[in-house]
Amino acid sequence: MLLLAALLAAAAPPPSPDAIAAAAPASVWREIPPDDLLLVDTPIGRMTIQLAPEFAPQHVAAIRALARSGRFDGGSIVRVQDNYVVQWAAPPQDASGAQTLPPDRRPPRIRPRLPAEYERPAQGVTFTPLGHPDSYAETGFVAGWPAARDRKAGTVWLTHCYGTVGAGRDMPPDTGDGSELYAVIGHAPRHLDRNIANVGRVIGGIEPYAALPRGRGELGFYIDGQAKVPLVRVRLATDVPDPPRWQVMDTTSAVFADYVRARANRTGFFVRPAGTVDICNVRVPVRPLP
Amino acid sequence: MLLLAALLAAAAPPPSPDAIAAAAPASVWREIPPDDLLLVDTPIGRMTIQLAPEFAPQHVAAIRALARSGRFDGGSIVRVQDNYVVQWAAPPQDASGAQTLPPDRRPPRIRPRLPAEYERPAQGVTFTPLGHPDSYAETGFVAGWPAARDRKAGTVWLTHCYGTVGAGRDMPPDTGDGSELYAVIGHAPRHLDRNIANVGRVIGGIEPYAALPRGRGELGFYIDGQAKVPLVRVRLATDVPDPPRWQVMDTTSAVFADYVRARANRTGFFVRPAGTVDICNVRVPVRPLP
Numbered sequence: 001m002l003l004l005a006a007l008l009a010a011a012a013p014p015p016s017p018d019a020i021a022a023a024a025p026a027s028v029w030r031e032i033p034p035d036d037l038l039l040v041d042t043p044i045g046r047m048t049i050q051l052a053p054e055f056a057p058q059h060v061a062a063i064r065a066l067a068r069s070g071r072f073d074g075g076s077i078v079r080v081q082d083n084y085v086v087q088w089a090a091p092p093q094d095a096s097g098a099q100t101l102p103p104d105r106r107p108p109r110i111r112p113r114l115p116a117e118y119e120r121p122a123q124g125v126t127f128t129p130l131g132h133p134d135s136y137a138e139t140g141f142v143a144g145w146p147a148a149r150d151r152k153a154g155t156v157w158l159t160h161c162y163g164t165v166g167a168g169r170d171m172p173p174d175t176g177d178g179s180e181l182y183a184v185i186g187h188a189p190r191h192l193d194r195n196i197a198n199v200g201r202v203i204g205g206i207e208p209y210a211a212l213p214r215g216r217g218e219l220g221f222y223i224d225g226q227a228k229v230p231l232v233r234v235r236l237a238t239d240v241p242d243p244p245r246w247q248v249m250d251t252t253s254a255v256f257a258d259y260v261r262a263r264a265n266r267t268g269f270f271v272r273p274a275g276t277v278d279i280c281n282v283r284v285p286v287r288p289l290p
Numbered sequence: 291m292l293l294l295a296a297l298l299a300a301a302a303p304p305p306s307p308d309a310i311a312a313a314a315p316a317s318v319w320r321e322i323p324p325d326d327l328l329l330v331d332t333p334i335g336r337m338t339i340q341l342a343p344e345f346a347p348q349h350v351a352a353i354r355a356l357a358r359s360g361r362f363d364g365g366s367i368v369r370v371q372d373n374y375v376v377q378w379a380a381p382p383q384d385a386s387g388a389q390t391l392p393p394d395r396r397p398p399r400i401r402p403r404l405p406a407e408y409e410r411p412a413q414g415v416t417f418t419p420l421g422h423p424d425s426y427a428e429t430g431f432v433a434g435w436p437a438a439r440d441r442k443a444g445t446v447w448l449t450h451c452y453g454t455v456g457a458g459r460d461m462p463p464d465t466g467d468g469s470e471l472y473a474v475i476g477h478a479p480r481h482l483d484r485n486i487a488n489v490g491r492v493i494g495g496i497e498p499y500a501a502l503p504r505g506r507g508e509l510g511f512y513i514d515g516q517a518k519v520p521l522v523r524v525r526l527a528t529d530v531p532d533p534p535r536w537q538v539m540d541t542t543s544a545v546f547a548d549y550v551r552a553r554a555n556r557t558g559f560f561v562r563p564a565g566t567v568d569i570c571n572v573r574v575p576v577r578p579l580p
Contacts, residue, residue: 080501082497082501083453083475083500132425134425135422135423135566135568162373185373186476187451187477187571188477190571191556191567195560208503210504211372211501211504212501214500214501263481268461270485271406271485272408272484274426274483276425280477281480
């Protein structure tokens with residue numbers, strides 16, 4: 001009987017990563033707090049962002065305040081750089097200058113100089129190592145987020161991956177105020193890790209934003225004559241009718257470990273499973289509440 | 291005087307990667323052979339692809355034959371999967387089925403069963419190591435291409451990066467025939483390395499293709515009702531009037547080593563240079579002949 005079971009196990013293909021996520025019990029899913037959900041509504045669709053208050057508390061507080069006061073509304077997508085980022089801004093703080101009000105008419109910023117929340121102390125943080133090599137740092141997961149750590153310095157930070165949302169800034173490291181955000185739409189720009197405040201990630205609806213025409217100005221900023229997608233309404237899920245609810249897989253669970261193993265050892269189409277995976281190709285499972 | 295020079299050197303910011311490429315002498319640039327240049331002309335612009343005959347000789351021979359005979363013309367973009375690939379096909383070999391002719395009307399394939407050209411012997415190949423860790427393999431450069439190697443097995447292969455062009459295939463590893471190609475438009479799907487034939491890379495004009503609407507079918511295939519971009523003309527540069535000429539930087543040169551160093555140690559905006567870089571964030575300099 002044991003032999004038969006072993007033969008059957010050998011014959012059945014291992015479940016795919018998607019199958020593992022689909023079969024995961026309710027106990028491994030964690031609901032995302034509704035005030036961590038930022039909803040960007042524009043004519044091309046809703047982009048749903050999960051904010052990361054554990055990593056960038058002051059930025060997230062500023063972004064929540066901006067959203068609650070409707071300060072993003074009337075802004076627009078200001079930059080789309082191929083293989084890099086799509087960036088949007090509240091009306092008065094447009095780095096491209098195209099939408100900038102004259103200085104005497106600009107409303108005060110919520111908080112003009114947010115601190116450089118690029119990493120945080122590792123103490124007290126549950127870090128689940130990915131267990132595979134990385135070009136930049138030791139990688140793993142913290143409470144559902146792709147992350148990295150420096151054991152010697154005792155710090156952890158969010159890694160830049162496809163969909164990562166960061167706070168735009170100018171040259172000085174503390175000039176971001178949360179009113180201009182970007183989402184990664186290309187190969188993970190990991191060189192930005194610890195150089196900018198990562199404030200969250202897109203968990204739904206990125207496709208039409210990633211498919212926007214690239215800006216023809218320097219760094220992909222839109223120039224005159226390029227139609228800009230307007231920000232119609234940017235709010236927290238707590239402040240809209242019919243608030244969406246989302247869940248993220250517990251990255252400390254055994255099911256998630258199975259999922260990572262399956263991502264590293266793809267079968268079916270794959271004739272040679274890699275046996276390894278980089279942090280940005282794992283893609284932590286996230287889903288609307290079923 | 292030496293002290294002064296040292297002080298001046300310390301004061302001047304090191305040149306950026308782009309500045310290094312712009313200042314590179316003519317001697318480090320290699321012209322790409324014109325029959326390695328595949329020009330994909332559609333209403334959204336020309337996508338210029340450098341073919342890789344050194345890595346996938348039979349695939350490249352098949353693709354050249356298809357282009358020379360005009361067999362791609364009248365095909366279309368058949369698939370755009372977010373954070374993955376844009377894929378196009380000659381008219382009779384459309385995997386989505388939408389353009390497929392009835393079996394009795396299909397023209398014969400150029401070569402129905404191309405071999406699995408996924409890697410090649412390392413012997414005789416000049417491999418310049420990147421010198422930084424990688425999640426998947428030892429990475430480096432071969433004749434201008436981002437590549438990886440397995441010293442024990444004695445093989446080298448092209449890595450999947452943004453812009454990499456591969457030959458679509460079905461489940462059996464030898465069903466690709468070069469008539470359906472894809473380009474990567476997202477985070478490097480390195481798990482595809484050695485699972486598919488990489489036949490080249492996009493060196494110009496990828497932007498409008500990466501910005502195409504995503505397909506609403508499974509795996510991002512376009513479905514009925516989604517407008518497909520037609521392939522108007524797909525030819526080698528040898529077969530068009532006013533053929534474009536392109537150059538790639540010699541990846542064995544000292545200038546390229548400087549460039550890689552600068553990519554790993556970004557300055558200016560960056561408050562904390564990574565001190566490392568992954569193979570796909572290097573981006574070998576390529577340019578039209580000045």
